[in-house]
Every structure is written in C-alpha cells, then in structure tokens.
Amino acid sequence: MTVRLFVDAAGPLMSVQDLGRPGRIDVGLSRGGAMDRTALLGAAALLGGGVRAGIEMAGMGGTFRVDAPLRFALTGAVMRASVDGQALRWNASHMLLPGQVLVIGAVRAGSYGYLVPAGAVLGRDVLGSAAAHLSAGLGGRLQAGDVVQIGAVGAGAGQVLPDRDDLGGGTLRLMPGPQTQMFSAAERARFAQTVFHRSPQANRTALPLMKDGAGFAALGGNPVSDFIAPGDVQITGDGTPVVMMAECQTVGGYPRIGTVIAADLARAAQAPVGAALRFEWVDVGRADALFVPEAQQLTALKAAVRPLVRDPRNMHDLLSYQLISGVTAGRDMEPLP
C-alpha cells in the first residue's frame, strides 16, 4: 500500500534527497544527494532496513498530512516538530496518521533537518536517484501543494538515537589535495590558525566562509580548471575560502588549499550561519585511516538505537500507537519490503 504525503506548507528550500548519483564525474554531474549524509544513515537506523530518500529542509520545515499511516524519522538539524500540537522528539522515529497534522518549524540546532519516511519515495528517480540536483536542473524544490508518493512503510515502534554533537560548527580536518602546494607553507599554517564563520550565502553547492583580516592567495595565480570534490576548500579571487558541498561542480578554476575529510562534511553542512569553524591539517595517511565507509557507519548507528519511551500522560492517542504498530518496545529491525 502506498501513502500520499501532502505538503501543505513548505520552507524556502525543501527537496527530496538520497545518497545521490555517484560515478558521473566524467559527464560533468557531481554526486549530489543529502548535505548531511549522516542524517540519512541515522534515519535508516531508526526505521530499519537500508538508506532511503527523505525530505531535506534547510532552516525551516513545513506542514504535512498523509492519507494512510506513515512511519517516519526526524534527523539532522534539530527543528521544532509537533503532531496535532504535541511536541515530537528529534533524532527519533514516529507515526503520522490520517487526519493528523505534522508541523516542522524553525531550526534549533544545525542547518539541514530531514523528514525520512519509512517507505521509499516513489516516481522521482532520474538517473537512478530521487535526489533533486538543483544546480544541474534535476528535480526541484518541494513546494506547498506538492504530493510525495511513499511506498509501503511496514510496522515498527518508535526509536531514538543519541543527540549529535556536530551541529554547531567546530573543527574540520583538512587533508592536502592536488593544489595544496600552490599555497606557501606560511599561508597553509595561517589557514589553520584562522577562525572562520559560516556565511549566510551558503547553499547546497558551496559554503563560503567569512573572516576578519586578509584573504588567502595561491602562489603564481590560477591553475587550469581541474577536478573538484565535495569538501574541497576553494580560494576565490578575493581570497575567500569556500567549502565545496554536495552539488559542487565537477571541475573548477580556482585553486583549492585542501579537502575536508568525509567524516567532517556533515559538521560543515550543519554549521549555522555565523558559527565558528576552524581547520586542522591531517596528512593523507592519517586522513585515509580516518575513513569509515557508510555501511560501517550505519551498523554503528543501528547499535546505538534505543526504544523511544513516551510518557503515557502525554500519549493522547495511546490506542492508535498500539493498533498501528502492532509492536511493543522491541528493537527488531524489520526489512523493507
């Protein structure tokens, strides 16, 4: 049975995102996908089964209804959320029933929140992915009045994950890249000693960083256009560092001082406007040792999931929980159909 998820109100930048379309750099298409991949892994841990698409909400959520029971997870940036006025725990899975209204409001910590249905998002695949790639013109923003078709959702009890500690800026580990040597040792050292702030201009393509004082510059001008990867820190013509994000171009002409390691890209994406960000150099060997495949991250997250314990005094719809889920507080992960 499919579920229709009605978007009654939408924040300014909501889109369907999954883990993107890898393997197409040769034809000029970057992987794209969720700005905070950890959030989609967390949702899969909460809902059971594998990683599936969710709705990414930048800064502000929306208002949602369904025409059949929908199990869903709320992950990533912490946002105000409620069903029929009753507050919902973030980083947890819940149930939305026909007739109820889910309201997701302003962000409280981080930048990108995720509403991830337990079932697959249907009918939006282009080139093997449902992810909107806005800069490439694939898919688009979700807007009020849109309907998202969801595949069978299965049953399951509410689950919760521990709070995250990477939603407020902090230190990003930076590994050298092909153009690091175009910057002097003094310039590279100064880069790691500088405190930056996330610019309000950040988007799914790039995250510009603000600072006081002089900008940064490469030796001897700009190189020929060369490959860009998410995490690359590009130094633009006026000396501003820009962290390349999910929808970055595949090649670019500005020199890049280094690459933020994958484990710290969610921290970069989630840094709220004005949050302090610093860089710490790690050499290539150290960076490679820090690599954790997403399958392994998912296994670790699944081990961290706990039953969501509700206070019965707040459970106005106690009966519906039992009827719909048919499951008590077990931690069993049912496979996706």
Next chain:
Amino acid sequence: MTLGVSRWALTGKVCVLLSLPDDTRPAENWTLSALGQDGIVVRFGDGRQAQTAAAIGFGAAVRAAELEGVVEVATALTSVLVRFDPMLVARAAVEANLRDVLVAPRVAGATQGRLWTIPACFGGESGPQLADAAALAGMSEAAARAELAGAEVSVLAIGFAPGQPYLGHLPQAWDLPRQQALTPQVPAGALVVALRQLVLFANPSPTGWRWVGRCAFRPFMAERAAPFAMRAGDRVRWALTDESTIDALGAEPDGLGGALCEVAP
C-alpha cells in the same frame, strides 16, 4: 558501426567509421596526488597548461586496465581522476597500479574517437558579442565568423554543468581573456569563447566568456535514452546555418539539434 548506432538511427542519421592515429608513447611528466579519501588525481605537466591529449589517452588506458578497486575514471584538461573503494583496495596499491599504466606503452586503439557535425550560427542575435570578440582577436567580424565556423575542435573536458563540453583549441588569435563583468544570461545552446576554447552551454547561464554563436544541441537531457551526448576526446565541427534553422532544429524532441555523429571503431 557499433556505438550509438541505434540511437542515431532514430533520427535518420548514418554513422560512418573513421580511423584515428593512435599515440602509443607512454605518458611523461606526471604527478599523483590525493583528492579526498577515495580519490587520486594524476596530473600531467604543472597544472597551469592544458595537457588534454595526455589526460584523455591515460584515462582510456586506465579504463582498459580495469584496475582492482577502481570505481570511477574521469578526464579533465590536465588530469585524470581515479576514484577507488577504500574497502576493496588501499591507496598505495592503486597508486602502484597507476604507475604501471603510466610507464607502459599505450595500447593502440584505446581511444575511440567520434566526430560530431553540429548546425550552428555565429553573430547577430545568436552571438551578440561576435563583433566584440573579433576586435579582440584582431580580425573582421566576417573573418571571425568564418574562422569559428570552420574550426574543428575537440571535447577537452566536460564539466561545470552536466554534459557541458569545453571545446578547443582554437587558433592562437582566440586566446581572449575573460570579461571583467559577467554576461547575465546566455541561453541553452549558446557558444561562448575565451582562452582558445568554446563552451557549449547546456542550460541558460551567466558567463564570463563572450557569447558568439548558438546551436540547438543539448549536451544533456535526463529523459533521452543516452542522457549525456558527448565525452572527452570527441571532435566537433560546425555546419554553418542561420538562426531560423537553429530555432526549427530546437523543436526536435531528441535535443540533438540536427547533429550528425560519426563513430570510429
């Protein structure tokens, strides 16, 4: 007549076989560096001058070698990106395998060439900066139109937008600087020039290059059987036509703008 025959047959185009000379010399003057935790960039030269032939040849050789753990190979103006799965293979092993390919003679026939002939027009409303560019290139507008329309170029790289080709190199006179200010918007199919290269825009876009021509060719259409039309190493020449023909070709649902593709074995 292998690649793409059925696709082009749909539009009634005929593919013919071409033979290209093969460069079988091993690559020279290269460096390996990391690009993220799962990438290696092999760069030819110092990264300040295009080394497209070396990059495309090496990219083809790496693909043909089917190296263990390698999940993606892409070529750009001076370099080849090799992405690997760190769960399957360590960086050091990929680098050792790449060095073996770098010092080996190229296998003849590793690069497959295709020749596109694309209807295009230059100047007028379809290339409002042609006169401007011609003046910078030191020639009359008529001479500039003839030189651009007659130049055979190669796809040096694809990037910036999906499927979007960087085409070159044009004669030395076209080593034009970027503009100081951006042109706010050029349409999909616009041909813009700078740095001895043309870019064929896949989507409406602002540009720092000068807008000199237009075609109805869409390098990327998600719904097309082959969404990405071109790849690095393809060659392109123009069939000079007029604006009304370009407009009419733009109505064709395949988005190929009347282009003919000839495929080498």
